[in-house]
Amino acid sequence: MSEPLNIAVVGGGPGGYAAAFLAADLGMSVTLIDPEVNPGGVCLYRGCIPSKALLHVAKLIEESEQAKNWGIEFAAPKIDLARLRSWKEGVVKKLTGGLGILSKQRKVTYIQGRAGFENSTTLQVIKADGSTQSLAFDRIILATGSRPAIVPALKLDTPRMMDSTGALNLEDIPGTLLVVGGGYIGLELGSVYAALGTRVTVVEMLPGLLPGADRDLVLPLHKRLEKMFEGILLNTTVAAVKDEGSGIRATLKVQDGNAQEKVFDRVLVSVGRKPNSEISGLDKTQVKVGAKGFIEVNKQLQTADPSIYAIGDVVGEPMLAHKAMHEGRTAVEAIAGHKVAFEPNAIPAVVFTDPEIAWCGLTETQAQNENREIKVAKFPWAASGRAVTLDRPEGMTKLLIDPRTERVLGVGIVGVGAGEMIAEGVLAIEMAALAHDVAHTIHPHPTLSETVMESAEVFFGTSTDIYRPKRG
Numbered sequence: 001m002s003e004p005l006n007i008a009v010v011g012g013g014p015g016g017y018a019a020a021f022l023a024a025d026l027g028m029s030v031t032l033i034d035p036e037v038n039p040g041g042v043c044l045y046r047g048c049i050p051s052k053a054l055l056h057v058a059k060l061i062e063e064s065e066q067a068k069n070w071g072i073e074f075a076a077p078k079i080d081l082a083r084l085r086s087w088k089e090g091v092v093k094k095l096t097g098g099l100g101i102l103s104k105q106r107k108v109t110y111i112q113g114r115a116g117f118e119n120s121t122t123l124q125v126i127k128a129d130g131s132t133q134s135l136a137f138d139r140i141i142l143a144t145g146s147r148p149a150i151v152p153a154l155k156l157d158t159p160r161m162m163d164s165t166g167a168l169n170l171e172d173i174p175g176t177l178l179v180v181g182g183g184y185i186g187l188e189l190g191s192v193y194a195a196l197g198t199r200v201t202v203v204e205m206l207p208g209l210l211p212g213a214d215r216d217l218v219l220p221l222h223k224r225l226e227k228m229f230e231g232i233l234l235n236t237t238v239a240a241v242k243d244e245g246s247g248i249r250a251t252l253k254v255q256d257g258n259a260q261e262k263v264f265d266r267v268l269v270s271v272g273r274k275p276n277s278e279i280s281g282l283d284k285t286q287v288k289v290g291a292k293g294f295i296e297v298n299k300q301l302q303t304a305d306p307s308i309y310a311i312g313d314v315v316g317e318p319m320l321a322h323k324a325m326h327e328g329r330t331a332v333e334a335i336a337g338h339k340v341a342f343e344p345n346a347i348p349a350v351v352f353t354d355p356e357i358a359w360c361g362l363t364e365t366q367a368q369n370e371n372r373e374i375k376v377a378k379f380p381w382a383a384s385g386r387a388v389t390l391d392r393p394e395g396m397t398k399l400l401i402d403p404r405t406e407r408v409l410g411v412g413i414v415g416v417g418a419g420e421m422i423a424e425g426v427l428a429i430e431m432a433a434l435a436h437d438v439a440h441t442i443h444p445h446p447t448l449s450e451t452v453m454e455s456a457e458v459f460f461g462t463s464t465d466i467y468r469p470k471r472g
C-alpha cells in the first residue's frame with residue numbers, strides 16, 4: 001500500500017476546516033494550522049456566528065415592541081451587557097470547541113500558529129509558544145481568509161473607532177454610532193446596536209444601501225431601517241474623523257459638495273474586506289496574486305504552483321462562508337484525483353437584517369447590465385396568509401425566468417426568514433427547474449415558502465391568491 005497523501009491546510013476558517021476534515025475522511029494525513037486555539041476562523045470567532053447570535057437578540061427586542069400592535073405590552077428591556085456578551089461568547093466557544101473535538105476525532109494534527117513558505121512544499125510554522133518548525137507536505141491548501149479593509153482617512157488610535165471585530169466585542173451601548181458603509185456587515189451590526197438603544201447613523205457613498213442587491217428587494221428593508229436608525233445618508237462619504245476625547249467628530253460630505261460635522265460616541269468602519277494573501281514566503285513559490293490581492297486559482301482551486309491550492313475569501317468574491325466550504329471540498333476532491341470543478345450555478349447571498357434579504361442566481365440588475373431578456377414574476381407577501389399572521393406583510397418573493405425555456409434563472413426574497421427560504425431557489429436553479437416544476441411542487445400551508453410556488457404561478461397567471469391578468 002502506498003503512503004497516504006500528506007497535506008497541510010493553512011487557516012482554520014469554514015474553508016480550511018471543511019477541507020481538512022474531508023481530506024482526513026478521504027484517508028489523507030492532514031495538518032491544520034491556525035492562530036486560534038480551535039478551528040473556526042473569522043466566521044465562527046468574529047463573523048457569521050457572533051453577529052447572528054446578537055441579531056437574534058435584536059429581533060427579539062424589536063418583536064417585543066411590535067407586540068403592542070397585538071394587544072401585548074412588555075416592559076422596556078433591561079440589558080445586562082456582561083451576560084449578553086458571555087452568552088454570545090458561549091455560542092462561539094461551543095461551536096469552535098466542537099470543531100476542536102471533530103478535528104481530534106479525525107486525527108487531524110492541529111497546530112496553533114502561523115505558517116509561511118520555505119518553498120512550494122515546505123512550510124515554516126511559528127507556533128503559539130514562539131517555537132518554529134519546518135514541515136514538508138505533498139500538497140498545501142491556503143485558506144487564510146480576509147480582514148476588514150482600512151480607510152487611511154478614518155484611522156484613529158482610539159477604541160471609539162471600531163471595525164466589525166470591535167463592534168462584535170460590544171464593549172458598551174454607545175449613545176450614538178456612526179456606521180461607515182451601507183453593506184451587509186454595517187447594516188447587520190447597526191441593527192444590533194439600534195435594537196440595544198443606540199442612535200445609529202449610516203453613511204453610504206453610493207445612491208442606495210446594499211449595492212449589488214436588486215432595488216426592489218432593498219426597499220422594504222430601507223423603509224424599516226429608516227424607522228430604526230436616526231439617519232441613513234446616501235451619496236455621502238466620511239471625509240475626516242477627529243478624536244475629541246469625549247467623542248469622534250466626523251465630517252460627512254454629500255456628493256453635491258455640502259458637508260456637515262457631527263460628533264458620535266463610536267464609529268464602525270465597515271467598508272469591505274481585504275484578502276489575506278500577504279503570506280510570508282509566498283514569493284518563494286509560483287503562486288500568483290491578482291491586482292485586487294486575491295490568489296489566482298483554476299476551477300479545481302489549484303494555484304499557478306501545482307502543489308498549492310487556495311480556497312475561500314483569499315481567492316475572491318463572494319466572500320461568504322458557504323462558498324469557502326464548497327471550494328474546500330472541491331480542492332480536496334481534486335487532490336484526491338476526483339474529476340471535479342467548482343462551477344456553481346447559484347451561490348446564495350443573505351443579509352440577516354430584519355427583514356432579511358436573500359437572492360441567488362441571476363439578479364435583475366445583472367440581467368439589465370447584460371441585456372438579457374427575462375420575465376420577472378413577483379408575489380407580494382401581503383397576499384401570504386403566513387406573512388399576515390406574523391404581521392410582516394412587507395415582504396416579496398420573485399423569480400427571474402427565461403421567457404423562452406421557462407427555466408428559473410434567479411430568485412430574490414425580502415422578508416422575515418428569507419435566508420432560510422433561499423435554499424429552495426438554489427436547489428431549483430441547480431436542478432435546472434422550470435417555472436412549472438416550482439408551481440407544481442406542493443408547499444405546506446400556511447408557510448412563507450408558499451410564496452416561491454406562488455411566484456411561479458404568477459408567471460403563468462394562475463395564482464389564485466392574487467389577481468394578475470394572464471400572460472399573452
Ligand SMILES: Cc1cc2nc3c(=O)[nH]c(=O)nc-3n(C[C@H](O)[C@H](O)[C@H](O)COP(=O)(O)OP(=O)(O)OC[C@H]3O[C@@H](n4cnc5c(N)ncnc54)[C@H](O)[C@@H]3O)c2cc1C
Nearest residue numbers: 011013015041042043047048114115145312313319320321
Ligand atoms: C461581521 C461578519 C459577519 C459575517 N457574516 C457572514 C454570514 O452571515 N454568512 C456568510 O456566509 N459569511 C459571513 N461573513 C463572511 C465569512 O466570515 C467569511 O466569508 C468566511 O469566514 C471565509 O472563510 P475562510 O475559510 O476563507 O477564511 P476565514 O474564516 O477568514 O479564516 C481564515 C483563518 O486563517 C487564519 N490565517 C491567516 N493567515 C494565516 C497564516 N499565515 N497561517 C495560519 N493561519 C492563518 C486566520 O487567522 C483565520 O483564522 C461575515 C464576516 C464578518 C466579518
